[in-house]
Amino acid sequence: xxxxxxxxxxxxxxxxxxxxxxxxxxxxxxxxxRQPIDYISPEELFIFxxxxxxxxxxTIDGESLKNTISSLFDKExxxxxxxxxxxxxxxxxxxxxxxxxxxxxxxxxxxxDDFPSFLFTKKDDNFxxxxxxxxxxxxxxxxxxxxxxxxxxxxxxxxxxxxxxxxIYLIFSYHDEDFSKxxxxxxxxxxxxxxxxxxxxxxxxxxxxxxxxVRNIMxxxxxxxxxxxxxxxxxxxxxxxxxxKGIPIYDSLDTYTKxxxxxxxxxxxxxxxxxxxxxxxxxxxxxxxxxxxxxxxHFVLNDISNYLRTIKIYRDNYGRYNIKDRDTNFTNQILRLxxxxxxxxxxxxxxxxxxxxxxxxxxxxxxxxxxxxxxxxLENNIIYQSMLHIYEDLNxxxxxxxEIYLKIIPQEYLRLYFTEVQHNSTAQATREANRLIYKLxxxxxFTLSRELKDVLYTGRFKNDLEGLYRFFYEWIQKRVSxxxxxxxxx
Numbered sequence: 092x093x094x095x096x097x098x099x100x101x102x103x104x105x106x107x108x109x110x111x112x113x114x115x116x117x118x119x120x121x122x123x124x125r126q127p128i129d130y131i132s133p134e135e136l137f138i139f140x141x142x143x144x145x146x147x148x149x150t151i152d153g154e155s156l157k158n159t160i161s162s163l164f165d166k167e168x169x170x171x172x173x174x175x176x177x178x179x180x181x182x183x184x185x186x187x188x189x190x191x192x193x194x195x196x197x198x199x200x201x202x203x204d205d206f207p208s209f210l211f212t213k214k215d216d217n218f219x220x221x222x223x224x225x226x227x228x229x230x231x232x233x234x235x236x237x238x239x240x241x242x243x244x245x246x247x248x249x250x251x252x253x254x255x256x257x258x259i260y261l262i263f264s265y266h267d268e269d270f271s272k273x274x275x276x277x278x279x280x281x282x283x284x285x286x287x288x289x290x291x292x293x294x295x296x297x298x299x300x301x302x303x304x305v306r307n308i309m310x311x312x313x314x315x316x317x318x319x320x321x322x323x324x325x326x327x328x329x330x331x332x333x334x335x336k337g338i339p340i341y342d343s344l345d346t347y348t349k350x351x352x353x354x355x356x357x358x359x360x361x362x363x364x365x366x367x368x369x370x371x372x373x374x375x376x377x378x379x380x381x382x383x384x385x386x387x388x389h390f391v392l393n394d395i396s397n398y399l400r401t402i403k404i405y406r407d408n409y410g411r412y413n414i415k416d417r418d419t420n421f422t423n424q425i426l427r428l429x430x431x432x433x434x435x436x437x438x439x440x441x442x443x444x445x446x447x448x449x450x451x452x453x454x455x456x457x458x459x460x461x462x463x464x465x466x467x468x469l470e471n472n473i474i475y476q477s478m479l480h481i482y483e484d485l486n487x488x489x490x491x492x493x494e495i496y497l498k499i500i501p502q503e504y505l506r507l508y509f510t511e512v513q514h515n516s517t518a519q520a521t522r523e524a525n526r527l528i529y530k531l532x533x534x535x536x537f538t539l540s541r542e543l544k545d546v547l548y549t550g551r552f553k554n555d556l557e558g559l560y561r562f563f564y565e566w567i568q569k570r571v572s573x574x575x576x577x578x579x580x581x
Contacts, residue, residue: 305323366420
């Protein structure tokens with residue numbers, strides 16, 4: 092039978108829990124009057140799933156979720172809080188189309204009441220529900236089942252409970268995010284290293300060496316492309332080596348200039364991402380094909396079938412060369428550094444699309460602590476293209492990928508409106524765009540594409556990119572304002 096895809100409200104209510112509409116509310120803590128609580132009820136899971144899906148107007152595969160979750164309930168219609176059961180809830184939820192995880196809190200201040208979460212501590216080998224997580228006390232062992240939350244140091248829960256002597260700290264952030272948040276995250280790593288008398292190594296993300304840089308070296312020194320690439324990479328690596336001697340680096344991105352100054356002030360050993368020549372070549376060659384621009388042309392000409400074909404090619408190949416291949420090499424480089432410096436504490440700052448790296452390193456037996464710099468939940472801070480990459484890496488199965496692909500162009504041009512017209516940072520522009528784009532339906536995208544075609548045929552936006560950005564914003568803002576009954580995302 093063909094899988095039925097429902098919204099979370101209809102799926103869970105009709106197919107699984109059979110609950111009245113009055114339960115569409117925040118989780119009540121009245122159950123904590125009876126301690127200890129070592130189970131989760133169907134009603135609470137229903138509210139949990141409902142809250143997550145409402146934040147991003149996502150549909151889920153309710154049939155898959157029902158079949159898996161129902162097998163976990165005991166005769167009293169409860170899920171006992173074993174690690175095995177909680178990890179099965181995570182995997183079932185991801186297969187149904189929602190990204191959650193079972194995490195251990197490491198550090199940070201988050202008001203869990205603002206987000207759908209179950210909070211736990213450990214008692215022997217099982218979990219026990221708690222009403223709130225107090226100011227974190229090292230070694231106490233607090234855990235939560237939730238979407239990926241921002242500005243909170245966490246680690247993925249593992250049954251084998253790794254006790255690696257030299258963990259790696261992953262800071263995921265936009266390159267123009269508020270530096271004060273990044274500084275706070277880096278200070279935590281340095282303070283931990285000092286308290287343990289450990290050396291610190293910073294692994295710097297190298298997104299790309301511009302082709303023009305390599306070409307100039309080729310022309311001046313009359314050497315082949317690969318040799319020129321390796322020379323350019325050595326020059327950048329030598330600059331980074333100066334940080335350990337207290338020599339800062341200027342970067343075109345203000346946030347990164349501040350990062351390098353911070354590292355230089357603390358004389359942190361800094362190592363550059365070892366981007367391979369073939370990986371670099373693949374990225375350059377793919378960029379030259381301009382599949383994103385081709386996709387945009389198909390969208391505004393209302394050629395939806397070719398739009399979907401080309402945007403998927405763009406997404407697949409961008410993800411392969413810029414994320415998967417780079418993260419594979421990055422993982423291998425981390426393993427080499429840990430072998431060469433077994434007592435050192437490693438940390439890196441990496442883009443949000445690379446969050447799957449945390450799970451890959453954990454699978455490699457490395458103790459990972461991570462923090463996402465942003466606001467609210469991960470999905471508030473990422474574009475749909477990144478969502479597709481992250482969900483694929485973390486085995487989240489989206490029931491309706493076509494809807495996500497249709498929103499990529501509107502989302503990007505909303506971001507351009509907020510960066511080029513409103514002069515926001517890319518990080519803030521993404522969050523502002525997402526407050527609108529999450530409320531746009533698939534049918535809205537079809538309508539927008541048709542109307543764009545009609546407008547562009549008049550020549551209205553010839554040599555007027557700002558006008559085009561404004562059109563996207565005003566059209567989407569108007570459409571969203573007509574949907575007053577839909578709740579706002581966080």
